[in-house]
Amino acid sequence: MEEYEILLKLDRIEKRFPGVLALKSISLDVRAGEVQVLLGENGAGKSTLMKILAGEHEPTGGTIEVAGRRVSGLTPTLATELGIGLVHQELSLVPALSVTENIFLGRMPTGAFGRIDWKKAHADARHALEALGVAIDPTAEVRTLEVAEQQLIEITRALERGPRILLLDEPTSALSDSERSRLFDVIRLLKQRGHGIIYISHHLSEIPMIADRVTVLRDGIVVDTLPAAEADEETVISLMVGRQLAEQFPKRTVTLGSPALAAEHLAAGHALKDLSFTLHRGEILGVYGLMGAGQAEIAGALFGLQPARAGTISVNGAPVHFRSSADAIAAGLGLLSRDRRQSLVPMQPIGPNISLSWLAGKSLLSRLDLPREREESTRYVADLRIRPASTTHNLFFYSGGNQQKVILARWMSSGASILIFDEPTRGIDVGAKAEVFAVMSRLVAEGASILMISSELNELIGMADRVLVLRGGRISAELPRAEITQENLLRYAS
């Protein structure tokens, strides 16, 4: 038997929230020098477990040992002192503060008379970001940055504290392949130095890239822990979902109809320079680009959230000038934005979060369509397997992936005929993805059109009728379905 140094040991951890037993009994250990990938369906309890280890939630049962010593009354401060660092799934940055302040929050470098040494602070922040190969202006306010950049700052902040046990909760959900590979380099370095890492992801393809062991959670229990070499996709999927999965990409052939949404020479933000396209009825038009290629600006410009710098937009053949999202919704558009925190109403349950879209701009009376709200909620809770299937819990308490499903349900039920889905499956587990694609197929078969902006190659290959590849803010290729391959997407994007 090989001997391992155990950094962290959990024994029968339980977490009961009012009305929800989120963790029933979790026992696992983390070894020095390993990456343990933690898998599980949306709502399985992964983030709850991480928050317990970071001292943000108190367990209602079980014990935690750090480096062989039992700890109780874990608080965020104590967790940091014990060398536990967490990169949150739902980023925990302060939007109105600078990048530097967020990285060093509560521990800014001070000079003479205890004054904050801003020059040093910004230089240190820049240096810390460089370790991940990131060039972000440390003086920028965090709220002005893209989700991917915010994710990198969240990671930098955790690394800056030099944790012995690093917990990463879906750190790559918004990152490009190149950013991910830099993160993986940093993780490998930490491994060599004897740190222990728990890594949560819904990207099963990351297992062979980074994992030493894999632990699968289901409904608040550990189903199994296995060496990475035994954790092929088929095995882990069956451990995760415990049922037969539907076909992953249920693509249907649909005859294309008239133009629904078109843009001519659209330019927006810094990155989008020149985009022209026509999206037809019944079509799923994919958009792919590496980070900064302009795809992040498209949705806002089309939806009237960010004024376009140049170009024209037309809906059903007639030119439009949206001044707000209400204008866009009134014209039959729907938008699932890449940052779900912007679209969620956290202190409301599922019903109002879904009905929001079809009520915008309507009179007060027609807002009280409770039977429809109930009917649509029930339908999508079942179709997308939203958990908990409750009509009373506020969305704030839902797991990240389940929140994403609710926002998807909002636009799928909205009756909007032109849907802009910007990174639609971010944070969604492998089983629910198949359900999302099935609903997308149904919507286009019923005559809707979908603009699917995605960084997931296999999803574009599986679902799109055509893909526009962006490079440097312009279209570098337009691929018909037969030519949508990984090689082509990457070749024209880089």
Ligand SMILES: Nc1ncnc2c1ncn2[C@@H]1O[C@H](COP(=O)(O)OP(=O)(O)OP(=O)(O)O)[C@@H](O)[C@H]1O
């Ligand atoms: N503060 C809370 N109050 C009540 N219930 C909660 C709270 N936090 C989490 N839960 C519930 O605990 C369960 C597990 O949630 P958790 O966020 O840990 O899931 P997860 O595995 O991280 O899922 P995902 O892959 O979607 O991120 C869910 O049913 C969730 O609704």
Ligand SMILES: [Mg+2]
């Ligand atoms: Mg989670």
